[in-house]
Amino acid sequence: MAYSDKVLDHYENPRNVGSLDKNDPNVGTGMVGAPACGDVMKLMIKVNDSGIIEDAKFKTYGCGSAIASSSLVTEWLKGRTIDEAYSIKNSEIAEELALPPVKIHCSVLAEDAIKAAVADIKAKQLAAKEAA
Amino acid sequence: MSALNNGISDNHSYFELFGLSPQFNLDLAKLETNYRSIQSASHPDRFVTALLSEKLRSMQTATLANEAYQALKNPAHRAKYLLALQGIEVAAETNTAMPADFLMQQMEWREAIDDAKQSKNIDALDALLAEMQQEARSLQATLIDLIDVKKNLPLAVDATRKLIFIDKVCVDINKIIEHLDA
Numbered sequence: 001m002a003y004s005d006k007v008l009d010h011y012e013n014p015r016n017v018g019s020l021d022k023n024d025p026n027v028g029t030g031m032v033g034a035p036a037c038g039d040v041m042k043l044m045i046k047v048n049d050s051g052i053i054e055d056a057k058f059k060t061y062g063c064g065s066a067i068a069s070s071s072l073v074t075e076w077l078k079g080r081t082i083d084e085a086y087s088i089k090n091s092e093i094a095e096e097l098a099l100p101p102v103k104i105h106c107s108v109l110a111e112d113a114i115k116a117a118v119a120d121i122k123a124k125q126l127a128a129k130e131a132a
Numbered sequence: 133m134s135a136l137n138n139g140i141s142d143n144h145s146y147f148e149l150f151g152l153s154p155q156f157n158l159d160l161a162k163l164e165t166n167y168r169s170i171q172s173a174s175h176p177d178r179f180v181t182a183l184l185s186e187k188l189r190s191m192q193t194a195t196l197a198n199e200a201y202q203a204l205k206n207p208a209h210r211a212k213y214l215l216a217l218q219g220i221e222v223a224a225e226t227n228t229a230m231p232a233d234f235l236m237q238q239m240e241w242r243e244a245i246d247d248a249k250q251s252k253n254i255d256a257l258d259a260l261l262a263e264m265q266q267e268a269r270s271l272q273a274t275l276i277d278l279i280d281v282k283k284n285l286p287l288a289v290d291a292t293r294k295l296i297f298i299d300k301v302c303v304d305i306n307k308i309i310e311h312l313d314a
Contacts, residue, residue: 031235035293036224038300040238061242105225112228 003064004098010068015075018057020044025128028082028121030113034105039066043113045077045085047121053077053085058113065103069093069110077114086118145217146200156211156272156279163204170197207272208299211292214279222289224296234294241301249308257312261305264298271295 003011020027022044030043039062046055056074060067072093077085093099093107147154150166174190174197182190203213212222241260248256271291278288 031230031232031239032228033230033235033238033297034225034228035222035230035296036300038238038297038304040235040242042235042239059239061239061246108226109228116229 003068006072006097007064007068007099010071010097011064014058014067014071016055016057016071017059019059020046020055020057025124026121028117028119028124030116030118030120032109032112032116034062034109037062037066037105039063039106039109041066041070041109041113043070043073043110043117045082045117045121047082051081051083053080053082062109063103063106065097065099065106066109068097069099069106070113072096073110073114082118082121085114088114146203146213149197149200150204152204154214154217156207156214157276158204158210160205163201167197167201170194206299207268207275208292208295211275211279211288211295215285215289215292218285220285220289222292222296224293227293230293230297231290234297238297238301245301245305245308249312252312254309254312257305257309261302261309264302264305268295268298268302271298 019042022029024046026047028045028047030045031041033040039060041058041060041062043058044056045053048054056077058070058074060070073088076088088111090104090107090111093110094104097107099107145154149170150163152159152162152166171194174194176187176190179187179190203209212224215222241264244260245257247253248260271294274291275288275295278284278291
């Protein structure tokens with residue numbers, strides 16, 4: 001499989017690999033997996049009080065395209081609001097990385113990880129509000 | 133020859149093709165025997181002097197039997213096929229929502245595989261493979277219960293998706309082991 005230069009760049013120098021404190025009330029975690037390819041992706045976002053994503057980290061086990069997709073979205077997420085993050089489409093990721101059709105599902109994984117992380121932080125915020 | 137004379141069509145399920153009842157807990161010996169007999173009955177050598185239409189039909193039968201055999205022999209594929217017969221898609225490529233504890237376990241396994249790969253520790257990889265195969269067997273036992281006994285198809289979908297997942301990781305470990313062995 002010939003990877004695009006952008007995929008190779010993210011694959012060889014992945015941005016924002018790691019994790020954030022999952023017990024931090026301002027940190028949301030999204031974990032997703034694709035049965036067919038056995039890939040697992042964990043995305044964590046730290047959101048400030050104005051709902052802006054200050055930090056994002058990821059850990060992905062999978063092919064180069066899955067790693068590049070998650071690395072790219074951590075760059076995109078910083079500075080965006082959680083609602084803006086939620087609206088990121090897999091097609092934008094696939095286009096930026098020039099993913100071939102057989103690798104589109106890797107960008108779907110990244111989109112779903114964002115949605116899961118946003119849902120997690122919203123659930124946490126709601127629980128905190130109800131507890132207050 | 134019976135399969136040929138019966139005129140197999142796409143309307144028949146893979147199970148019917150081999151005279152098996154559609155269940156997850158499959159009689160693998162019967163699958164094997166009936167597959168071999170269809171393959172030998174439709175072997176090209178038997179159709180050297182046959183009419184072109186007969187040659188074509190025997191080729192189609194052989195192809196279908198091969199496809200059916202592959203789909204039924206592998207437990208994950210068999211479960212997926214059984215669910216498809218009920219009109220249920222497991223969406224192994226498109227649905228990425230999996231239980232969090234399952235994904236955590238996968239993440240830990242992947243980390244352990246990576247460590248073992250870096251240190252070229254084949255024993256550790258073999259141990260991980262054994263652990264995953266154990267998990268696969270336990271999922272297969274669950275699937276017998278969910279598909280054949282309880283007919284709880286929604287839960288069967290979840291177990292099938294896990295089995296497909298673990299199968300893929302096992303394939304990956306085997307590749308790493310082969311590579312290190314070489």
